[in-house]
Amino acid sequence: METLGTARRIEENLATVIRGKAGTVRRLLVALAAGGHVLLEDVPGTGKTTLAKSLARSIDGEFRRIQFTPDLLPADITGSSYYNAKEAAFEFHEGPVFANVLLGDEINRTSPRTQSALLEVMSENQITIDGRRRTLPEPFFVIATQNPIEFHGTYPLPEAQLDRFTMRLALGYPAPADEIDILYSQNDTHPYEGLAAVATCADVRALQEAVKRVRVDRSVAEYILHIVDATRSDPRLALSVSPRGSLALYRTAQAAALLSSRTYALPEDIRDLAGPVLAHRIMLDTKARYAGADAQGVIAEIVDRTPVPR
Amino acid sequence: MPLRPAVQGAMPWSVLLLSAAAVAGMMLTEGPTVSAAVLLLLLVAGRFSPVRVGDAVTQSGAAFLALVIGATWLRGAFPAARSDSMLDPDRLALVADTGLALIVLQAWRRNRASGSRGALLVFITGIIMLSASNTFDATFAPWFVPVYALLLLRAVRDMRPHDDPPEGLPDRRRTVVRGIAWAAATALGAAGSGALTAYKEPITEWGMRMLREIPRTPDAVGLSGNPRLGPSWSRALSLERILQIRGATPVPHLRGLSFTDYERGAWLPGIDQRQLRPASPAELAPPSRETLAEAVVTRLKPLDGLVCAPLNVAGLVPSDPAAEALWAPEMGGPLRLGGGAPTAYTLRLPADERSQGPLCVRPTRADLARMLALPGSLDPRVRALALRIVGRETRPERKAYAVAARLMADHAYSLEYRPGGGDPVSDFILSRKPSYCEYFASAATLMLRCVGVPSRYVVGYYAHEQDGPDSLVVRQRDAHAWCEAWIDGVGWVTVEATPASGLPDQAAEAIPWGMRLQEWLQKQWEAASVALAGPLGIRAAVCLGALLVGILGAQLVRRRRRREAATMGRAYSEPSPRLRAIARRFREACAPEVAECPDAVPWLAHLRESPRGRTGEAAARFVSLYNEQRFGGETPGGLADLEAMLDQLEYQGDA
Incomplete structure (x- = not known):
């Protein structure tokens, strides 16, 4: 399949830059193929920016980066109109969102108003400014980052907003052997410098369309619902998975199946993706939090006790 | 291309021979019976016939058999125990006949869970041999008991779940070791049975002492039909x-x-x-x-x-x-x-x-x-x-x-x-x-x-x-x-x-208090026997038996449906009946591989995590193809391929 080849090439291309994180890279591509966005929750210096840039270059797309600060305004993200005295007209200067791959660094450092502006753009894929609708380029893929350990002066994203991210991933520190490779590979130049495009934005759009044609048997869809339903009846959760989460799991399962050279989704896909797709959508109640439970653990437990269709 | 077996879940030859040896021993001592001969034929036929019955039928049949035998036993259709044997030989023979019927039921049963079935079969053959050896017949015991012991070892070995596939032709050293093991086992068996025969009186006495506080002295009970005055009281002071x-x-x-x-x-x-x-x-x-x-x-x-x-x-x-x-x-x-x-x-x-x-x-x-x-x-x-x-x-x-x-x-x-x-x-x-x-x-x-x-x-x-x-x-x-x-x-x-x-x-x-306790238990038994002996009692027993069989059957069916629902994900949309049947056959063919698979883990993931040699790899390939049919849409060609692969799996499991 041509679309599968697209995904393979992008994946291999990224692997030359991001060492030892094949699983995370695969999941990132799954989110891209599913038409979603990713929240990267990681400590500084693990390669988040490099990953986003590499992805953009791999698909020959435009890469933009936003460094969120507390004084950032929504217009700094979406763009705004300026009056051109020479032309005697207002000109619209596009904001950073007009890119194929947008890296939003430390999204929790900006005000909720600015966060909302980005999240609104993510969900609608268009902006209306001054009464005029402007469509974002396709594909439009946001990688937002959060520092999971530093909370001073931050505005943590509310769970209802987190729901808009298809997946929450973490790169984490590389394994020692991989880190040695990183050291030597960047001795002269950064591998990113030699990265070439292996696909086009049109290929990515085609991939996203192909994902929609992957078959999801009714039993697999029911399996998704069983898991989601279990979160809604779990007494430890104050907030459970919404239908948006079910849809996200559905779509990412299709994407994962396609990237595994299958035309049908399996329960295995659901099991593998339930954690990254659903964990950031639930909120534990106070008692559960103080008992030491965490969202990933709860999702994993639910998956481990939900029978799979056979 | 390997031969396709006509049978799935057939009893291993070693267990077949073990059962036959036990029954032959019984027929040597108790005398040949038509029922035992017919059951033996059925036992062998189960190896070759493709017909199989489900667990519900097998277990209902076993329960019904036990009820009928129990009712017959309670009616007191057997004479009192002879004093030269620890257990009533007639009752043991009845238990042995029942055991043989249960073995035949197992031979025709569809289930491939050989572990639990194997232990049951060994136990039943042991009961049959106990019945056959009850009289410690000096002619029979020294020859037959060692044969039974050897076949028992072989059967136990065959019924263990195998991690590795059966090896090819054994090398010469293994053959020699096996031969020595057989000879040693034969000698041990002959020595053991000879000792049992030589010391049967003390053993019987020891057993009787364990059963009663007062040693039972061999005397007759009843009234003399031809009394004659003699030098001492003609009836010993028995507590019977x-x-x-x-x-x-x-x-x-x-x-x-x-x-x-x-x-x-x-x-x-x-x-x-x-x-x-x-x-x-x-x-x-x-x-x-x-x-x-x-x-x-x-x-x-x-x-x-x-x-x-x-x-x-x-x-x-x-x-x-x-x-x-x-x-x-x-x-x-x-x-x-x-x-x-x-x-x-x-x-x-x-x-x-x-x-x-x-x-x-x-x-x-x-x-x-x-x-x-x-x-x-x-x-x-x-x-x-x-x-x-x-x-x-x-x-x-x-x-x-x-x-x-x-x-x-x-x-x-x-x-x-x-x-x-x-x-x-x-x-x-x-x-x-x-x-x-x-x-x-x-x-x-x-x-x-x-x-x-x-x-x-x-x-x-x-x-x-x-x-x-x-x-x-x-x-x-x-x-x-x-x-x-x-x-x-x-x-x-x-x-x-x-x-x-x-x-x-x-x-x-x-x-003595111990004897009083024993008599109290005996009285409850006798009261039940007398009650059942009457016509009302028989009718009540039959009705109760039928009710129990019905309840048991319903429970078995419900349990099976629940099990199917759990394993097949019955809470989920079901595949076609043909694919369901394929899945059921797979579970039976690869019972050891999939038996430990949790309900929340897909078969493929489980097989990949815990491979089991050649059979496990074939099972994994099967599951991949099965998943394609189950979740990717069924096709006639795909289902036929699945069935062909399943035949191979079943053959590998039987080999």
Whole structure:
């Protein structure tokens, strides 16, 4: 399949830059193929920016980066109109969102108003400014980052907003052997410098369309619902998975199946993706939090006790 | 291309041979039976026939079999245990037959879970061999038991779940080691069985001691049909329970047999010389008789069918109306009631113990003459003594009292008697030696005849031992003999001439508590047997059995559906019936591989995490193809490929 080849090439291309994180890279591509966005929750210096840039270059797309600060305004993200005295007209200067791959660094450092502006753009894929609708380029893929350990002066994203991210991933520190490779590979130049495009934005759009044609048997869809339903009846959760989460799991399962050279989704896909797709959508109640439970653990437990269709 | 087997889940050859060896051993000792031969054929046929039955059928069949056998057993269709074996061989043979039927059911069962089935099969074959070896037959045991032991080892080995596929041709060293192992096992088996045969008596004794507090001494229970006076009490003081009496306490003398003719120490006629005729219910229980109370007697031992009842009983009603009653009332008995043991009958007791019931038939003139006849062997001094004792007394009852009192006063009680020469009774009377009840009864009978009182010799039981607030138990040690006299104007009366110290209630020792506990358990069993023996009981048992089978069947079906739902994800949309059948066959073919797979883990993930050699790889390939059909859409070609792969899997599993 041509679309599968697209995904393979992008994946291999990224692997030359991001060492030892094949699983995370695969999941990132799954989110891209599913038409979603990713929240990267990681400590500084693990390669988040490099990953986003590499992805953009791999698909020959435009890469933009936003460094969120507390004084950032929504217009700094979406763009705004300026009056051109020479032309005697207002000109619209596009904001950073007009890119194929947008890296939003430390999204929790900006005000909720600015966060909302980005999240609104993510969900609608268009902006209306001054009464005029402007469509974002396709594909439009946001990688937002959060520092999971530093909370001073931050505005943590509310769970209802987190729901808009298809997946929450973490790169984490590389394994020692991989880190040695990183050291030597960047001795002269950064591998990113030699990265070439292996696909086009049109290929990515085609991939996203192909994902929609992957078959999801009714039993697999029911399996998704069983898991989601279990979160809604779990007494430890104050907030459970919404239908948006079910849809996200559905779509990412299709994407994962396609990237595994299958035309049908399996329960295995659901099991593998339930954690990254659903964990950031639930909120534990106070008692559960103080008992030491965490969202990933709860999702994993639910998956481990939900029978799979056979 | 490997051969495709026609069978899935066939029993391994080693288990087949093991079962056949056990059954052959049983047929060698118990004798060949048609049922065993048919079951053996079915066992072998199960190896080759593709037909299989589901668990629900197998387990329902096993439950029904157990119910039928249990009901048959409870009906007491088997004789009492022989004293030279630890367990009743007939019951063991029945268990062995049942075991063989269960093995056949297992052979035809669809389930491939060989672990649990294997342990069950080994256990059942062990029961069959126990039955076959029960008599420690010296010819059979040394040869057959080692063969069984060898096949048992082989079967256990074959029934273990294999992690590695079977190896190819064994190398020479392995063959040599195997040969040595077989030879050593054969020698051990022969030595073991030889030791068991050589020491069977001590082993049996040890087993009997474990079962009872008091070692069981080999003696007979029951009443002698041909009593003969001898040097010691002819029945050992066994504690075997003979009768259980519930209800109003009757008189203690329960007559079983009476005798009219005496000849040199023997009382005649013997039981085999009696002409018995059927007794109608009206004859046994005349409706006109007024009764004070009723007592239910349960005969716990066959006693040759003899009914023990008081002389003055007003009526006798068997619990089983269909039971045949025979009697010879004109001869004073016996009264026989068929039905083996336990058998129950109701005694209707009159208020007046002198009341004359159906057992008190007025003697004819000929009968009176017989009961006044004196044997030629009787010493004339006995008659003279009897006349002296009664003096001028004319009333028969006073004569009886005087004779009995004199015998009690002149003689002490003893279980041992040293006979002198001549007639035993004459010797006893004239020598005033101590003796036991048979002598006292014989003396009373003959002395009363000497003074013109018609009398007869009676043997029966003396009921005295309380066994609860309204219950008596009669044991073999309570066997007793006494005299019955005909008193004109009164009828038949009991004449007790044995000194009080010799009566069973005085001679009885306390029963150990362990034996009482055992008897209590036995009584519950007997009560159930008697209840089931009646027609209502049989109907109730059949209905209960049918109900239990129905409930069991429903439970099995429900459990199967629940299991299918859990394993097949029945809460999910189902695939087509053909794919469901394929999945079911896969689970059976690869039971060891998928049995441990949790419900929440897909098969493929489980197989990849815990590979099991060649079979595991093939199973993983199968599951990949299965997933394609299940979740990617079914195609006829895909389903056919799946079935072909499944055949391969089943073949690999059988190999």
